[in-house]
Amino acid sequence: xxxxxxxxxxxxxxxxDGDTPLLWALRDELGLTGTKFGCGVASCGxxxxxxxxxxxxxxxxxxxxxxGEEITTIDGxxxxxxxxxxxxxxxxQVPQCxxxxxxxxxxxxALLAETPKPTDEDIDGAMEGNVCRCATYHRIRAAIHRAxxxxxx
Amino acid sequence: xxxxxxxxLPPEVKPTRRQFLVAxxxxxxxxxxxxxxxxxxxxxxxxxxxxINPFVIIAPDNSVTVLSKHLDxxxxxxxxxxxxxxxxxxxxxxQMKVEFAPSNPQLYNxxxxxxxxxxxxxxAIANSxxxxxxxxxxAKAMLVAAAAQAWGVPAAEISVAKGVxxxxxxxxxxxxxxxDAASKIAVPEKPSLKDPKDFTxxxxxxxxxxxxxxxxxxxxxxxxxxxxxxLVATIARPPRFGATVxxxxxxxxxxxxxxxxVIQIPAGIAVLAxxxxxxIKGRDALSVDWNxxxxxxxxSDELWTEYRALAETPGQVFRxxxxxxxxxxxxxxxIERVFEFPFLAHAPMEPHDVTIEFDGKxxxxxxxxxxxxxxxxxxxxxxxxxxxxIQIHTLWAGGSFGRRAIYDSHIVGEAAxxxxxxxxxxxxxxxxxxxxxxxxxxxxxxxLHKVRVGFNEGGEIAGWHHRIVGQSIITxxxxxxxxxxxxxxxxxxxxVLDSPYEIPNFRGELHTVKSGIPGLWWRSxxxxxxxxxxxxxxxxxxxxxxxxxxxxxxxYMKDKPRHAGVLKLAAEKAGWxxxxxxxxxxxxxxxxSFNSYVAQVAEISLDPDSDHGFKAERIICAVDCGIPVxxxxxxxxxxxxIGYGLGHAIRNExxxxxxxxxxxxxxxxxPMRITxxxxxxxxxxxxxxxxxxxxxxxxxxxxxxxxxxLAAATGNRRTILPFAKExxxxx
Numbered sequence: 001x002x003x004x005x006x007x008x009x010x011x012x013x014x015x016x017d018g019d020t021p022l023l024w025a026l027r028d029e030l031g032l033t034g035t036k037f038g039c040g041v042a043s044c045g046x047x048x049x050x051x052x053x054x055x056x057x058x059x060x061x062x063x064x065x066x067x068g069e070e071i072t073t074i075d076g077x078x079x080x081x082x083x084x085x086x087x088x089x090x091x092x093q094v095p096q097c098x099x100x101x102x103x104x105x106x107x108x109x110a111l112l113a114e115t116p117k118p119t120d121e122d123i124d125g126a127m128e129g130n131v132c133r134c135a136t137y138h139r140i141r142a143a144i145h146r147a148x149x150x151x152x153x
Numbered sequence: 154x155x156x157x158x159x160x161x162l163p164p165e166v167k168p169t170r171r172q173f174l175v176a177x178x179x180x181x182x183x184x185x186x187x188x189x190x191x192x193x194x195x196x197x198x199x200x201x202x203x204x205i206n207p208f209v210i211i212a213p214d215n216s217v218t219v220l221s222k223h224l225d226x227x228x229x230x231x232x233x234x235x236x237x238x239x240x241x242x243x244x245x246x247x248q249m250k251v252e253f254a255p256s257n258p259q260l261y262n263x264x265x266x267x268x269x270x271x272x273x274x275x276x277a278i279a280n281s282x283x284x285x286x287x288x289x290x291x292a293k294a295m296l297v298a299a300a301a302q303a304w305g306v307p308a309a310e311i312s313v314a315k316g317v318x319x320x321x322x323x324x325x326x327x328x329x330x331x332x333d334a335a336s337k338i339a340v341p342e343k344p345s346l347k348d349p350k351d352f353t354x355x356x357x358x359x360x361x362x363x364x365x366x367x368x369x370x371x372x373x374x375x376x377x378x379x380x381x382x383x384l385v386a387t388i389a390r391p392p393r394f395g396a397t398v399x400x401x402x403x404x405x406x407x408x409x410x411x412x413x414x415v416i417q418i419p420a421g422i423a424v425l426a427x428x429x430x431x432x433i434k435g436r437d438a439l440s441v442d443w444n445x446x447x448x449x450x451x452x453s454d455e456l457w458t459e460y461r462a463l464a465e466t467p468g469q470v471f472r473x474x475x476x477x478x479x480x481x482x483x484x485x486x487x488i489e490r491v492f493e494f495p496f497l498a499h500a501p502m503e504p505h506d507v508t509i510e511f512d513g514k515x516x517x518x519x520x521x522x523x524x525x526x527x528x529x530x531x532x533x534x535x536x537x538x539x540x541x542x543i544q545i546h547t548l549w550a551g552g553s554f555g556r557r558a559i560y561d562s563h564i565v566g567e568a569a570x571x572x573x574x575x576x577x578x579x580x581x582x583x584x585x586x587x588x589x590x591x592x593x594x595x596x597x598x599x600x601l602h603k604v605r606v607g608f609n610e611g612g613e614i615a616g617w618h619h620r621i622v623g624q625s626i627i628t629x630x631x632x633x634x635x636x637x638x639x640x641x642x643x644x645x646x647x648x649v650l651d652s653p654y655e656i657p658n659f660r661g662e663l664h665t666v667k668s669g670i671p672g673l674w675w676r677s678x679x680x681x682x683x684x685x686x687x688x689x690x691x692x693x694x695x696x697x698x699x700x701x702x703x704x705x706x707x708x709y710m711k712d713k714p715r716h717a718g719v720l721k722l723a724a725e726k727a728g729w730x731x732x733x734x735x736x737x738x739x740x741x742x743x744x745x746s747f748n749s750y751v752a753q754v755a756e757i758s759l760d761p762d763s764d765h766g767f768k769a770e771r772i773i774c775a776v777d778c779g780i781p782v783x784x785x786x787x788x789x790x791x792x793x794x795i796g797y798g799l800g801h802a803i804r805n806e807x808x809x810x811x812x813x814x815x816x817x818x819x820x821x822x823x824p825m826r827i828t829x830x831x832x833x834x835x836x837x838x839x840x841x842x843x844x845x846x847x848x849x850x851x852x853x854x855x856x857x858x859x860x861x862x863l864a865a866a867t868g869n870r871r872t873i874l875p876f877a878k879e880x881x882x883x884x
Binding site: 021041073096097098099100136 | 434587785
């Protein structure tokens with residue numbers, strides 16, 4: 001089957017079965033490999049993308065369930081919040097193995113776009129679904145606070 | 154050292170030890186044929202990059218590329234090794250790059266391990282510290298010599314700083330300008346190294362080289378390997394360890410759109426498809442009948458019954474000083490505790506993945522290879538080709554925690570089986586799912602400790618009897634000769650055998666249990682359980698003696714300045730002895746592992762609504778790891794090590810029922826999350842000693858420090874892990 005998906009501002013055609021998770025359509029069919037595979041059951045957040053701006057687990061989102069929503073992946077992530085998050089991630093040296101960080105940055109950027117001055121509780125709420133086995137959590141929290149300062153200017 | 158390897162290889166591959174050693178010894182320069190190194194050697198040196206030595210490549214664009222012989226799976230080794238070269242080379246950090254070295258044990262062996270290449274035991278910086286500094290110093294001497302020739306001035310008059318060579322006459326050149334000429338200079342035998350007081354990078358803040366890629370989702374992992382016409386394979390492995398395929402029906406699997414082949418291999422049934430999702434769906438559609446006559450059919454409850462019974466009988470003695478039993482029986486009181494530690498999966502974020510391309514004569518393999526020499530050897534045996542005809546491309550790995558350092562290289566081995574048996578010329582990526590990983594064995598084994606300590610009035614320890622029951626992870630592997638002595642697997646007793654506490658009468662006994670469930674080293678190995686036991690026991694003994702836990706420990710360490718140093722530093726920084734904030738409770742733990750010394754003070758608050766009774770609020774960590782090469786990375790490794798140790802202590806265990814693993818993914822092997830993570834403050838002891846490891850040593854003290862804080866709060870001493878097994882307890 002063939003599906004047209006709006007990804008990072010472009011319409012892309014995918015030839016795959018309708019039950020194919022968006023994660024594998026992005027990675028295998030479209031070569032957008034920034035989105036990572038961690039669990040396949042929406043338990044870790046490594047595969048986080050946005051559907052119309054909302055963080056979504058692409059590993060459990062079949063492509064036939066997508067109905068014209070704008071898809072944003074780490075490969076196409078842009079804007080003030082994500083720039084601040086990336087700068088803070090670099091300043092605070094957040095990543096270790098880095099494998100979960102695409103998802104962490106997607107989640108953190110969405111938080112910062114919505115809530116410019118997040119509290120620790122806001123961070124808990126937005127980030128609890130994103131697993132980091134290297135336990136960079138301590139720096140993720142500090143970097144989100146730092147990104148809020150950067151974004152404020 | 155490798156004779157045990159044959160025991161775990163598929164039946165069609167039975168190399169002798171001699172064959173293996175010949176293969177390793179014969180590897181040599183031939184191994185790099187077709188690799189980046191070879192391409193560099195034959196490149197037009199005037200326009201291409203110049204290989205100055207096996208570790209340093211300088212290109213005309215002025216970039217300096219360091220070849221990292223070690224895998225970087227998040228621990229920062231690649232940046233660390235590059236720092237060592239850049240320091241002695243007097244390079245500008247901005248011109249530095251890093252790549253992973255090819256598999257070649259003659260050039261890139263781990264100097265702590267002998268003749269083979271691999272990463273583990275927190276050894277990357279420790280074994281490479283002089284080697285990579287000398288590589289940088291050699292390169293610098295050759296650049297200087299090339300400049301001296303070109304400029305007609307004495308080498309001693311040339312200075313180098315931030316990647317620029319200069320002379321008082323006004324002549325200047327970049328490394329790139331002189332790379333070609335430098336590559337033709339005779340390699341100096343003993344380059345002079347800097348006095349540590351002149352270091353400008355070592356011990357300073359040096360940003361990691363991999364972070365820019367890791368903030369944009371760059372394709373740097375094995376998961377991201379993409380080759381033309383590549384197939385993706387999944388494998389249906391037996392549900393019980395050691396079971397085999399009796400029969401299978403692949404009709405429905407073959408009907409899945411995208412599935413191109415289904416084959417039987419020694420590891421199980423492989424489904425090959427044009428992409429990942431059909432490979433997963435195809436595997437789900439398989440019907441396999443398994444033969445359980447050869448498998449491990451016991452569950453963890455049965456194993457615990459066996460362990461508990463063994464704990465009541467004398468084991469093999471690994472430590473015997475004075476008269477432990479007699480002194481305990483004569484003491485005025487004693488404490489006896491039985492500790493139980495579950496199987497634990499490593500569950501690195503990146504599920505295993507390896508791509509292989511095999512044309513019948515040569516092969517290439519892309520993976521996060523942690524033991525390149527074993528991966529290389531196993532692939533050559535299964536494919537039936539010589540090692541020089543195989544290239545291993547090591548890629549950045551999404552975590553490991555020990556899981557990618559596999560004595561039987563079964564992950565690469567399965568890929569080689571598929572390539573060989575399918576006969577397909579297309580590249581094949583073998584993709585593991587999280588379920589494959591969680592249920593795939595190679596766990597930190599179950600361990601039981603039964604400890605009885607006698608003490609006299611006033612609380613002085615009279616005697617210590619320590620019995621350990623557990624499975625050897627080393628026996629039957631290539632590492633047996635190095636790590637198993639007289640039947641005692643050192644990794645089963647490390648941390649008890651070499652405890653810093655001077656106990657007058659001590660007897661240690663070990664029961665080595667056999668099971669069909671494969672075990673493996675797991676971040677800090679034996680110290681994962683021994684530190685917990687030693688440090689919670691010492692804490693309880695201090696309480697029984699009515700003494701301060703820090704003072705009590707120090708009293709039992711007469712000549713242990715580095716142990717005492719970190720303990721005092723952590724205590725001081727944590728405000729030990731001063732009142733703690735209301736609602737908070739402190740606990741302390743100290744442990745040496747991988748030649749590094751770590752003490753931690755934990756502050757917790759009680760949380761009756763949590764699954765385990767508390768929240769770890771803050772951990773103050775002091776570490777002595779010799780010369781701190783990259784202080785910020787040391788802090789990061791302490792933070793990660795603490796999170797890893799604490800997360801598993803809180804709520805992780807792998808259990809089995811009738812031989813089948815009960816857990817399958819992160820919903821029932823729930824990882825530590827941001828809400829569980831304490832604030833961590835790391836303090837590094839200044840040192841001029843040789844650098845030691847940091848990847849693992851942060852892990853062992855975390856759980857006992859927190860458990861001791863919990864005991865301070867509630868009096869409840871947790872001896873069964875994970876904590877969640879007991880629920881919120883007395884909180």
